[in-house]
Amino acid sequence: xxxxxxMRRIVTAWVIVSVIGDLLWWFLVGPHIPPGNMTTSAHWxxxxxNILAVTALPVVFMVWIWMGYALVKWRDKPxxxxxxxxxxxxxxxxxxxxxxxxxxxxxxSAAIYGTxxxxxxxxxxxxxxxxxxxxxxxxxxxxxxxxxxxxxxSPASSQPLVVQVIAQQWKFSYRYPAFGGMExxxxxxxxxxxxxxxxxxxxxxxxxxxxxxxxxxDANPGINNVAFxxxxxxxQFMVRCDELCGIWHGAMYNSGRVLSKTAFMAWATKTEAxxxxxxxxxxxxxxxxxxxxxxxxxxxxxxxNVTPYSPYDTYGAKQPAS
Amino acid sequence: xxQHLGTAIVLGFLGYILGHWWGNHLAGSYxxxxxxxxxxxADFLGLALMVLGWLLGIGALNYxxxxxxxxxxHEEPPAPGLSRYFRFTLDHKVVxxxxxxxxxxxxxxxxxLAMAIRTELLNPTVxxxxxxxxxxxxxxxxxxxxMMATSxxxxxxxxxxxxxxxxxRRMAFPRIEAFSFWIFTAGYMVIFSALFYxxxxxGWTGYAPLxxxxxxxxxxxxxxxxxxxxxxxxxxxxxxxxxxxxxxPGMTWSRVPMFVWSILAxxxxxxxxxxxxxxAGLFGLLDHLVLTSFYVNEHGGSSYLWxxxxxxxxHPEVYIxxxxxxxxxxxxxxxxxxxxxxxxxxxxxGMMGVALLSFFVWQHHLFQSGINPDMRPLFMLTTELIxxxxxxxxxxxxxxxxxxxxxxxxxxxxxxxxxxxxxxxGITGVFLSDVPVNVTVHGSFFVLSHFHYTIMxxxxxAFMAGLYFWLPKMTGRMMNKKLGLxxxxxxxxxxxxxxxxxxxxxxxxQPRRVFEYAHNLQGLxxxxxxxxxxxxxxxxxxxxxxxxxxxxxxxKAPANPWESLGLEWQTANPVPLYNFERIPVIVTEPYRYxxxxxxxxxxxxxxxxxxxxxxxxxxxxx
Numbered sequence: 041x042x043x044x045x046x047m048r049r050i051v052t053a054w055v056i057v058s059v060i061g062d063l064l065w066w067f068l069v070g071p072h073i074p075p076g077n078m079t080t081s082a083h084w085x086x087x088x089x090n091i092l093a094v095t096a097l098p099v100v101f102m103v104w105i106w107m108g109y110a111l112v113k114w115r116d117k118p119x120x121x122x123x124x125x126x127x128x129x130x131x132x133x134x135x136x137x138x139x140x141x142x143x144x145x146x147x148x149s150a151a152i153y154g155t156x157x158x159x160x161x162x163x164x165x166x167x168x169x170x171x172x173x174x175x176x177x178x179x180x181x182x183x184x185x186x187x188x189x190x191x192x193x194s195p196a197s198s199q200p201l202v203v204q205v206i207a208q209q210w211k212f213s214y215r216y217p218a219f220g221g222m223e224x225x226x227x228x229x230x231x232x233x234x235x236x237x238x239x240x241x242x243x244x245x246x247x248x249x250x251x252x253x254x255x256x257x258d259a260n261p262g263i264n265n266v267a268f269x270x271x272x273x274x275x276q277f278m279v280r281c282d283e284l285c286g287i288w289h290g291a292m293y294n295s296g297r298v299l300s301k302t303a304f305m306a307w308a309t310k311t312e313a314x315x316x317x318x319x320x321x322x323x324x325x326x327x328x329x330x331x332x333x334x335x336x337x338x339x340x341x342x343x344x345n346v347t348p349y350s351p352y353d354t355y356g357a358k359q360p361a362s
Numbered sequence: 363x364x365q366h367l368g369t370a371i372v373l374g375f376l377g378y379i380l381g382h383w384w385g386n387h388l389a390g391s392y393x394x395x396x397x398x399x400x401x402x403x404a405d406f407l408g409l410a411l412m413v414l415g416w417l418l419g420i421g422a423l424n425y426x427x428x429x430x431x432x433x434x435x436h437e438e439p440p441a442p443g444l445s446r447y448f449r450f451t452l453d454h455k456v457v458x459x460x461x462x463x464x465x466x467x468x469x470x471x472x473x474x475l476a477m478a479i480r481t482e483l484l485n486p487t488v489x490x491x492x493x494x495x496x497x498x499x500x501x502x503x504x505x506x507x508x509m510m511a512t513s514x515x516x517x518x519x520x521x522x523x524x525x526x527x528x529x530x531r532r533m534a535f536p537r538i539e540a541f542s543f544w545i546f547t548a549g550y551m552v553i554f555s556a557l558f559y560x561x562x563x564x565g566w567t568g569y570a571p572l573x574x575x576x577x578x579x580x581x582x583x584x585x586x587x588x589x590x591x592x593x594x595x596x597x598x599x600x601x602x603x604x605x606x607x608x609x610x611p612g613m614t615w616s617r618v619p620m621f622v623w624s625i626l627a628x629x630x631x632x633x634x635x636x637x638x639x640x641x642a643g644l645f646g647l648l649d650h651l652v653l654t655s656f657y658v659n660e661h662g663g664s665s666y667l668w669x670x671x672x673x674x675x676x677h678p679e680v681y682i683x684x685x686x687x688x689x690x691x692x693x694x695x696x697x698x699x700x701x702x703x704x705x706x707x708x709x710x711x712g713m714m715g716v717a718l719l720s721f722f723v724w725q726h727h728l729f730q731s732g733i734n735p736d737m738r739p740l741f742m743l744t745t746e747l748i749x750x751x752x753x754x755x756x757x758x759x760x761x762x763x764x765x766x767x768x769x770x771x772x773x774x775x776x777x778x779x780x781x782x783x784x785x786x787x788g789i790t791g792v793f794l795s796d797v798p799v800n801v802t803v804h805g806s807f808f809v810l811s812h813f814h815y816t817i818m819x820x821x822x823x824a825f826m827a828g829l830y831f832w833l834p835k836m837t838g839r840m841m842n843k844k845l846g847l848x849x850x851x852x853x854x855x856x857x858x859x860x861x862x863x864x865x866x867x868x869x870x871x872q873p874r875r876v877f878e879y880a881h882n883l884q885g886l887x888x889x890x891x892x893x894x895x896x897x898x899x900x901x902x903x904x905x906x907x908x909x910x911x912x913x914x915x916x917x918k919a920p921a922n923p924w925e926s927l928g929l930e931w932q933t934a935n936p937v938p939l940y941n942f943e944r945i946p947v948i949v950t951e952p953y954r955y956x957x958x959x960x961x962x963x964x965x966x967x968x969x970x971x972x973x974x975x976x977x978x979x980x981x982x983x984x
Contacts, residue, residue: 284567
């Protein structure tokens with residue numbers, strides 16, 4: 041068999057397998073790829089994953105088909121002469137140049153696409169630090185209002201809802217500055233609303249991962265890490281800590297729910313009233329909180345007047361009061 | 363006094379006792395560590411003097427101490443027989459064999475811990491271990507495996523083969539080379555000692571402030587990294603200098619074997635990246651022991667400092683692990699396809715390109731951390747760019763298969779498996795580099811599977827390829843082929859069955875390092891765990907093959923069982939103390955397989971390897 045027909049055979053097989061593989065992925069697998077469609081960024085996450093998948097599959101098939109062909113055809117069998125000289129021994133410059141050019145184009149295209157997607161809201165669920173470069177309309181104003189104690193939200197308005205996520209060993213709690221700064225253990229959100237998450241920690245680094253919302257932001261002590269979500273569907277979602285934070289990291293999870301705007305408003309008003317006796321003891325809403333020496337961080341560094349200065353043992357388990 | 367492993371153990375033990383006593387004496391009332399009654403200073407000094415005692419006991423410090431006092435060091439003649447493997451020795455071949463045993467011990471320990479992890483994950487809510495023990499196991503597994511992986515090829519095969527492959531009689535700095543091994547073993551003990559101090563809860567990444575909060579096991583982690591870091595810097599420095607300066611006459615850069623190129627790239631990374639790890643560890647120790655606040659936000663430090671320093675080392679570290687694997691397969695594939703290596707220059711450029719770019723990608727580990735978001739497109743770009751030189755390795759491999767005459771011996775099977783596994787690991791890396799997709803997959807089992815595919819699927823398969831390929835040279839004995847085939851197929855199949863489901867588990871929302879997970883993921887986790895146990899059994903097959911082929915039923919290896927043209931196969935068997943009786947002159951490119959009339963790679967001055975009159979007295983030697 042001459043070189044041309046051998047290459048034609050390989051390329052034909054590759055094109056067929058790639059087309060079939062990509063179509064199967066896009067129509068059968070792709071729609072089921074997490075995190076789903078609960079927020080716009082979740083939808084775009086899924087879309088981007090599938091774009092990368094249909095780009096990657098032909099690359100994978102190319103190598104597999106080549107290796108498979110080599111295993112069958114280019115093996116040491118009785119009567120097969122050594123691959124002496126000729127085409128087989130040469131490292132064609134054309135092939136090398138083509139490979140480098142094509143891989144460079146694919147890779148740089150992926151980077152350009154990723155950047156464009158990032159400028160859009162595809163990655164808006166990722167923690168962007170205290171000064172996000174991408175923010176939905178009104179998000180900065182809503183956050184400013186929150187810190188000034190002027191946050192409001194109503195079902196009729198289109199303004200974003202600010203929710204603060206406070207992580208500590210080993211639980212998440214959530215503050216709603218638009219509802220008197222109340223703090224809850226469960227994350228409840230309204231649908232069809234831009235949400236601004238201000239994520240911080242009281243002790244070590246955690247990571248707030250609201251899986252179906254496609255939100256993931258490290259909770260750093262002393263730092264406000266901002267992430268966004270635009271809720272599109274009602275339903276339940278899972279929250280997990282995604283950064284190792286000590287022995288009970290594996291148990292640091294709970295769930296949340298996206299409700300209709302009116303149901304959310306009803307829940308929020310009711311909870312604000314129920315919690316009011318507790319809320320008044322909370323510190324004023326702030327981007328970050330620094331616990332005192334007996335606080336949640338375990339008082340790593342003593343303030344000079346507390347001995348023993350930590351009520352926590354090595355890994356933070358509460359010790360009996362002495 | 364004769365110095366050997368026994369004296370090292372005794373002095374190491376005495377050093378620990380002395381250091382601990384000294385620490386208590388210095389800071390007796392200083393029960394700093396999270397109020398648990400432990401004296402961190404005593405723990406640290408115990409470990410530090412243990413390392414010092416270990417090095418003194420083995421004789422690693424004789425030479426510098428004697429020089430310090432202006433006296434000539436007494437050099438013991440090379441010990442005969444097996445005893446030389448238990449001593450500080452200047453023969454790179456002995457050091458290579460010592461590393462083989464050392465890294466296999468590391469691998470075995472880390473592997474056992476992996477089995478424990480998979481046992482815990484058999485059930486989402488019923489637990490075998492308590493959470494503290496589980497985190498200790500996870501952290502120790504990660505740290506031991508990562509430290510093992512930095513040395514698993516450079517240590518055994520790099521030290522043994524590089525001088526043979528470049529036609530040198532020795533390493534540039536044999537004492538530094540031997541020192542690198544013995545401090546590597548000391549580092550292993552220090553990291554392992556964490557288990558006796560209650561472990562450390564941070565995983566191998568050791569993030570602060572959890573690091574600062576942690577108990578005395580953290581000291582073992584931080585100090586262990588620093589100790590192994592010294593070993594890595596020493597090993598890298600010595601090997602890089604050797605390759606640059608000790609090549610045989612005629613070995614121009616276009617004639618250097620590809621494995622040597624990969625080791626040169628790796629050695630450069632070891633030398634340039636590891637000091638950052640050392641410094642990061644030192645800062646952590648100071649935070650722990652003398653209450654500095656490098657990583658404490660409330661006191662002017664920054665937890666981002668650790669994250670950046672750690673990953674500034676940590677990502678080149680990934681390529682410290684990958685590049686030698688690429689080098690091994692590039693070396694092995696031409697032997698078994700009987701063809702020249704396809705696109706030699708592209709392969710070398712790929713190795714060096716990956717090494718260079720690896721310094722500019724580290725922040726992709728921190729996309730969700732809250733770093734300056736303006737930096738994310740840059741690090742997405744650099745991370746994706748590194749696929750280009752990595753892709754060269756595939757061009758070279760596929761080109762070398764083209765119309766070859768493939769001999770499916772065990773080293774070749776492992777090499778092909780690397781191409782299969784690393785492809786999956788590499789491609790999924792592109793998903794991780796994409797910031798929007800990273801939001802979903804970061805920190806999940808997806809990333810866990812990704813790096814196991816690159817490190818275990820790449821590096822470990824390459825290491826096995828290298829062992830099956832070169833052990834006949836190193837030991838004069840052939841590995842049993844039938845057992846080898848069983849080992850290969852079980853390892854390949856169960857590796858993929860263990861780790862591929864983890865991509866799905868991660869996509870379905872399971873974070874790393876958890877002991878509780880969603881009930882609907884139990885089926886996949888159990889499948890993965892059972893496959894992992896079978897994967898563990900395949901390693902037992904390997905160990906059995908090793909014992910069977912080397913000790914129980916040794917079969918003498920032919921001088922060149924694979925008909926390789928490599929220089930290492932041209933010298934006598936067993937390899938003489940100084941490798942080559944005559945320094946070879948390299949006369950042509952490597953890998954000129956199946957080319958009638960092509961000159962031999964090296965000229966030994968008539969009569970063949972290591973015999974006959976010297977062709978030339980190399981000026982670069984000694």
